[in-house]
Amino acid sequence: MNQEFTVAKFGGTSVADHAAMMRCADIIASDSQVRIVVVSASAGVTNHLVALCQTGLSTEERQAHIDGVIAIQLNIIECLSLDADLAHGFDSTLNDFKHAAQHPAQTNAHRDELLSFGERLSSYLFTQVLRDKGVASSRFDVRSVLKTDGQFGKAQPDITQTKTRAQAELVPLLSEQVVVTQGFIGSDEYGDTTTLGRGGSDYSAALLAEACGARNIHIWTDVVGIYSTDPRLCNKAKPIAHLTFDEAAEMATFGAKVLHPATILPAARSGIGVFVGSSQDPQGGGTWIEKVPSSELIAGVRAVTQRKNQLLLTLKSPEMLLASGFLARVFTILSEYKISVDLVTTSEISVAVTLDNAPNASRPELDQEALERLGEFCHVSVETNLALVALIGSEIQLRQSELNLMRVLSDFDIRLICHGASKHNLCFLVEQSQSDTVVQAIHQQLLEQGR
Ligand code: ADP
Ligand code: ASP
Ligand code: MG
Numbered sequence: 499m500n501q502e503f504t505v506a507k508f509g510g511t512s513v514a515d516h517a518a519m520m521r522c523a524d525i526i527a528s529d530s531q532v533r534i535v536v537v538s539a540s541a542g543v544t545n546h547l548v549a550l551c552q553t554g555l556s557t558e559e560r561q562a563h564i565d566g567v568i569a570i571q572l573n574i575i576e577c578l579s580l581d582a583d584l585a586h587g588f589d590s591t592l593n594d595f596k597h598a599a600q601h602p603a604q605t606n607a608h609r610d611e612l613l614s615f616g617e618r619l620s621s622y623l624f625t626q627v628l629r630d631k632g633v634a635s636s637r638f639d640v641r642s643v644l645k646t647d648g649q650f651g652k653a654q655p656d657i658t659q660t661k662t663r664a665q666a667e668l669v670p671l672l673s674e675q676v677v678v679t680q681g682f683i684g685s686d687e688y689g690d691t692t693t694l695g696r697g698g699s700d701y702s703a704a705l706l707a708e709a710c711g712a713r714n715i716h717i718w719t720d721v722v723g724i725y726s727t728d729p730r731l732c733n734k735a736k737p738i739a740h741l742t743f744d745e746a747a748e749m750a751t752f753g754a755k756v757l758h759p760a761t762i763l764p765a766a767r768s769g770i771g772v773f774v775g776s777s778q779d780p781q782g783g784g785t786w787i788e789k790v791p792s793s794e795l796i797a798g799v800r801a802v803t804q805r806k807n808q809l810l811l812t813l814k815s816p817e818m819l820l821a822s823g824f825l826a827r828v829f830t831i832l833s834e835y836k837i838s839v840d841l842v843t844t845s846e847i848s849v850a851v852t853l854d855n856a857p858n859a860s861r862p863e864l865d866q867e868a869l870e871r872l873g874e875f876c877h878v879s880v881e882t883n884l885a886l887v888a889l890i891g892s893e894i895q896l897r898q899s900e901l902n903l904m905r906v907l908s909d910f911d912i913r914l915i916c917h918g919a920s921k922h923n924l925c926f927l928v929e930q931s932q933s934d935t936v937v938q939a940i941h942q943q944l945l946e947q948g949r
Contacts, residue, residue: 503532503533504529504534505533505535505536505706505707506529506532506534506535506703506715507536507699507700507702507717507718508535508718508777509538509699509717510538510540510541511719511720512538512718512777513538513539513540513541514540514570515540515574519624521777521778522624523628523630523631524780525718525777526631526676527632531713531714533672533677534676534677534679534706534707535676535677536679536706537617537620537621537624537679537680537681538681539615539617539619540619541570544613544616544696546566546567547567547613547615548613550564550599550612551602551609560600564595567595567615567616567619571592571619571623575623579626584622584625584626587637588622588623591618592619594615595619598611599612609650609651610651610653610683610691611691613683617681617682618639621679622637624678628678634674634675635675635677637677637679638678638679639680640680640706641684641689642663642667643663643668643706643709645663645684645685645686646684646685646686648686648692650693651693652693653684653686653693655694657709657764661708661709664706664709668706669710669711672710680699680702681698681699681703682699682702683702694758699758700717700761704760704761704763704764704765704770713771714771714772714773715765716772716773717757717772717773717774718775719776720777720778721737721756721774721776722775722784723783724749724754724801726801726945727802727803727937728754728755731934731938732938732941734941734946735941736945737784738801739785740786741786741787742789742790743789745787745801745890745891747759747762747763748890748922749801752805752886752925753803753805753806765787771786772786773785795892795893797893797895799889799891800891802888802937802940802945803887803890804933804937806856807855807856808886809852809864809881810852810880810884810913810927811839811851811852811879811880812879813828813878814847814848814877815848824876825844825849831871835867837853838854839853840852840854841914841916842916843915855882884929885927885929885930885933886925887925887926887940888924888925889923889944890922890923891922891923893921894917894922894924903940906939909939910929910935911928911932912926913926913927914926914927
């Protein structure tokens with residue numbers, strides 16, 4: 499086998515139906531370097547599965563979500579004639595799903611088991627589509643190699659074990675065929691199914707590429723690359739041809755949904771190039787994310803992102819004036835309650851921190867008991883319905899253009915500004931109801947005009 503192989507990942511819209519799957523199969527058939535294919539659940543399936551995990555659904559509501567999942571599968575399967583090995587596995591997985599979905603998940607482990615069915619089903623169907631295109635391929639259950647800890651819903655990979663197992667069980671298969679496997683899911687030390695968090699298939703592809711020693715990762719989605727901002731929000735957003743690992747990682751962390759926030763970690767760690775392109779327009783170009791020598795860095799702001807559902811915690815204590823130990827005390831309590839903060843700003847007598855408060859955030863909610871403990875030595879205020887807007891790039895400095903931006907922002911209520919800790923971002927907190935407009939205004943000011 500050619501050592502320089504590629505892991506290709508296809509997201510939900512790319513495997514939404516038979517026609518979409520055929521386009522992906524064409525991409526694979528025309529690139530002999532693709533040896534591992536990571537698929538998401540077909541679009542809409544994971545949302546049904548998440549809904550099925552809720553308690554308090556009526557029988558009719560539950561059945562509607564089960565039917566929704568089944569309808570998406572049947573719509574694809576009616577265009578296929580499954581080979582016996584795939585038919586057997588698909589039928590028993592679908593039966594297991596019907597059984598598991600009858601009752602609300604009682605534990606986080608049951609929840610992850612239920613959430614895993616989308617990828618487990620789509621990977622059977624996609625393997626058949628690939629075979630129908632004449633590509634020798636087999637389906638592989640990723641749970642035997644992608645090992646994680648037991649934090650259901652936000653499992654952390656065990657890099658060493660994943661590598662050992664992937665080298666032993668997965669890599670030997672690649673010389674004979676293309677291996678189709680699932681994104682998003684893994685298994686813990688007892689073999690129980692875990693998930694990596696919403697949008698986690700990108701991360702799976704990067705982890706498998708690292709574990710198997712791939713040269714490149716191709717992320718095929720519904721846009722021709724990573725844009726200067728979300729193209730759904732701003733029709734003048736432009737795809738960016740090249741990004742550094744740092745820039746891409748910051749974009750993903752600060753809300754560019756096109757990549758799961760952790761995707762870049764394994765790629766940067768192992769020097770694996772990442773391409774992002776559209777499976778609907780594979781010739782339409784895309785974004786390459788790679789190591790860039792510092793002499794070739796493009797300085798300045800290259801993109802703007804936003805992350806909604808942020809919470810601002812402000813702690814004020816007159817005792818902080820000239821007193822040491824206040825910050826240490828605050829952060830000790832936050833860490834005791836496993837509260838992870840993103841941005842921090844301080845003044846003489848106060849400290850403000852932001853927390854991700856998204857419904858699916860991989861962090862525990864702000865604990866009432868933690869607030870009471872903090873309240874013993876400072877005044878605590880909590881503000882919600884905020885969004886974090888971030889300018890992303892390299893060597894970001896406050897030049898004239900960024901200063902002009904401050905004039906644009908004077909129309910809005912800016913709650914907090916952070917700049918300096920990283921040269922890759924400059925962020926501020928705004929009212930969530932204003933954040934779309936803020937992003938559009940920043941994009942127009944900084945990224946639509948010649949600089
Ligand atoms: P997939 O199902 O393929 O994983 P996602 O829906 O997770 O696709 O991610 C693709 C979407 O990310 C795009 O349709 C786009 O609306 C959104 N997005 C947000 N920010 C950006 C950005 N800066 N560049 C490109 N797409 C972005
Ligand atoms: N199917 C999962 C989700 O919708 C994972 C993914 O698509 O990346 O979140
Ligand atoms: Mg995604």
